Amino acid sequence: MTLLDFARGPALTVSFAVFTFGVAWRLLFVVLLPWSRDRAPARAAAPTAVLGAVRGFARHLWPRKAFAGAARFTTVNGYVMHFGLAIAFFGFAPHILFLQSVFGVQWPNLPSGLISVASVVTLVSLVLALGHRFASPVLRLISTANDYFSWFVTALPVVSGLMAVSHLWAPYEILLAVHLLSVALLLIWFPFGKLMHAFLVFVTRSETAVHYSRRGTVL
Amino acid sequence: MVSGVLREVAERLEALAERGECGVIDLKSLPLSSVHLQQLRERLGRGEVTAQLEILGPSEIWETRYPGVWWVRHLDVTDRVAAERIEITRVPDILSAALPDVVTAAQSLNDDLALYAAPRRESTDHGRT
Amino acid sequence: MAEPETIGELLSERGISRRGLLKYAAYIASLMALPPWQSNAIADALAAARRQSVIWLSFQECTGCTESLTRSFSPTLENLIFNLISLDYHETLQAVSGEAAEEARRSAMRENKGKYIVVVDGSIPTRDGGVYGAIAGQSMLQILNDTAAGAKALIAVGTCATFGGIPHAQPDPTGAVPLTSLIKDKPIINISGCPPIPEAMAGTIAYLITFGRLPDLDHLNRPKSLFGNTIHDRCYRRSFYDKGLFAKSFDDEGARRGWCLYELGCKGPVTYNSCATLKWNGGVSFPIQSGHGCLGCSEPDFWDKGGFYHPLSTPTGHPTAAVGTAAVAGIGVGAVSALLARRAKRKATSTGEKP
Numbered sequence: 001m002t003l004l005d006f007a008r009g010p011a012l013t014v015s016f017a018v019f020t021f022g023v024a025w026r027l028l029f030v031v032l033l034p035w036s037r038d039r040a041p042a043r044a045a046a047p048t049a050v051l052g053a054v055r056g057f058a059r060h061l062w063p064r065k066a067f068a069g070a071a072r073f074t075t076v077n078g079y080v081m082h083f084g085l086a087i088a089f090f091g092f093a094p095h096i097l098f099l100q101s102v103f104g105v106q107w108p109n110l111p112s113g114l115i116s117v118a119s120v121v122t123l124v125s126l127v128l129a130l131g132h133r134f135a136s137p138v139l140r141l142i143s144t145a146n147d148y149f150s151w152f153v154t155a156l157p158v159v160s161g162l163m164a165v166s167h168l169w170a171p172y173e174i175l176l177a178v179h180l181l182s183v184a185l186l187l188i189w190f191p192f193g194k195l196m197h198a199f200l201v202f203v204t205r206s207e208t209a210v211h212y213s214r215r216g217t218v219l
Numbered sequence: 220m221v222s223g224v225l226r227e228v229a230e231r232l233e234a235l236a237e238r239g240e241c242g243v244i245d246l247k248s249l250p251l252s253s254v255h256l257q258q259l260r261e262r263l264g265r266g267e268v269t270a271q272l273e274i275l276g277p278s279e280i281w282e283t284r285y286p287g288v289w290w291v292r293h294l295d296v297t298d299r300v301a302a303e304r305i306e307i308t309r310v311p312d313i314l315s316a317a318l319p320d321v322v323t324a325a326q327s328l329n330d331d332l333a334l335y336a337a338p339r340r341e342s343t344d345h346g347r348t
Numbered sequence: 349m350a351e352p353e354t355i356g357e358l359l360s361e362r363g364i365s366r367r368g369l370l371k372y373a374a375y376i377a378s379l380m381a382l383p384p385w386q387s388n389a390i391a392d393a394l395a396a397a398r399r400q401s402v403i404w405l406s407f408q409e410c411t412g413c414t415e416s417l418t419r420s421f422s423p424t425l426e427n428l429i430f431n432l433i434s435l436d437y438h439e440t441l442q443a444v445s446g447e448a449a450e451e452a453r454r455s456a457m458r459e460n461k462g463k464y465i466v467v468v469d470g471s472i473p474t475r476d477g478g479v480y481g482a483i484a485g486q487s488m489l490q491i492l493n494d495t496a497a498g499a500k501a502l503i504a505v506g507t508c509a510t511f512g513g514i515p516h517a518q519p520d521p522t523g524a525v526p527l528t529s530l531i532k533d534k535p536i537i538n539i540s541g542c543p544p545i546p547e548a549m550a551g552t553i554a555y556l557i558t559f560g561r562l563p564d565l566d567h568l569n570r571p572k573s574l575f576g577n578t579i580h581d582r583c584y585r586r587s588f589y590d591k592g593l594f595a596k597s598f599d600d601e602g603a604r605r606g607w608c609l610y611e612l613g614c615k616g617p618v619t620y621n622s623c624a625t626l627k628w629n630g631g632v633s634f635p636i637q638s639g640h641g642c643l644g645c646s647e648p649d650f651w652d653k654g655g656f657y658h659p660l661s662t663p664t665g666h667p668t669a670a671v672g673t674a675a676v677a678g679i680g681v682g683a684v685s686a687l688l689a690r691r692a693k694r695k696a697t698s699t700g701e702k703p
Contacts, residue, residue: 009663017673021674027682028678032690034693093594173618176660248381272367275428299630301375313370320366
């Protein structure tokens, strides 16, 4: 069995299973946790929980003027990184084939040149994010191994993917295998580290929004 | 790409002129498209000598505009290019008769002569009967 | 008249001049990526060499490799290889049969001990002591071991002999193995492909006769000059891959325009062979030029790599069961841990502690 056979076969199967297990566990755990009933009566003008959650979530998509500066940078850089990643992940023909083989749905691909640009932008954005984390004393203080490892498993598929496409430094079969293994690593780490925010961001922000909207606080 | 090949030809031609060193460039091993090859042929042009060979399929050899630079093209009987090269030499080896072939030729010519001398009597005998 | 001693004498007897040999040498030098100025030396070496005794052993195979070597050649330049070798044993090609055929092999082994080359096509069955393949009452395993013992070098032709090929594919009922798994003490050249490119076989044999040593080999024992690039590296459709233009089916607009076949499962990017440059059937075409993706037939286990029509970037496993089990397990663990947390809270509340 070659490295590529291992990556395409057992490595991906195991990572899919670990990902599914971890996500199911953590999501269900969060949803079924004992909630404390909010005993304070809601303000008269308070919106329903759903509306409050949606509004609060939308409000959090962009920082208030008061937080311009550092927050503006992390927000913009965050969007650049996430959109870049999304374009590269959902627009590249081989990725679509991958997703189609897993989920059975298909859509048109973007030109390879655009994907390369998006990937490079994503990578630059990731490097800036890491630089910012190192540069800011507060961020550095609160950063844990979890943050750095989550950054690493996100950056690795981007780097290995760019290398595979450009056939840099190693034969394609090795680069493709490394790329797929890096994706497997990301999937395995995903539910247990900070990457889980992809799911939990909806839970945490909505919960905060509901809490405040009941009290009539405008976020 | 084409000028790269031409520069190498020029270098080797100098080596031939100064030190009598022969050189060969294998065109098939270079990633030249048919357009590149055509450009190269045009840049080198055709000189005074062209030879058609018939050895296990056709071959064509011509001296380019630059004496000492030969274009050698070997085809299979199916007209597929088996080898295509630029030889930098005074005369490509394949044009001159090789010694073993000359030895064989001398032998067979003598055999032919002997045969020609002998059967005349036989044929007269033959004619009589 | 005396038997010709050297290849030069034999060719001369057959009406092939030294010029013919020079032309052949130019062809071989180009094919095997040798320095082109060596072609004169190659011609001289070949002329002075004795004909190489070759014993061709056919094991678990389909004869496609022999067909490739013999049929696709027009009687010409490439065919000259048959003047360079003395094919002393080849079941399909030899005139004699039965005991006489076996005697031909044994006498070639006796007379050229330590000097003959063994060409193997087909894999060797090893399960149950190798009973699944026998010739003249001897197992293939036994024949190989006996014949290889006195060989100078061995050439495995075709993917069966080089990597096990189709007989070795799952479930591999006969325990088929490649030549390199059995013979460890002799030089072995692998010329893979299903079938291999005829020029690759002929060129390698010519190289062996000329230089008396092996050409440069890659990590799978294949000549680097022929297996140094992937099909993808030299594919004329490569520019479409780079632009992201892919055929989505075998008869869509993209297919008609000759776009890249990656999405249709082409294995060109991970397959090392010369099909894109040497091509097939006298240089007429090769699979991708004929509209079908590369199967990757010159790579190990090409039959078991998840399907010819599955793109390279897709998983090959069948994760449904594993993922389903994982989902159930995840839900279970999540539910149980949440319930435990609830119970702990209830306990804490009832005993008056703060939650």
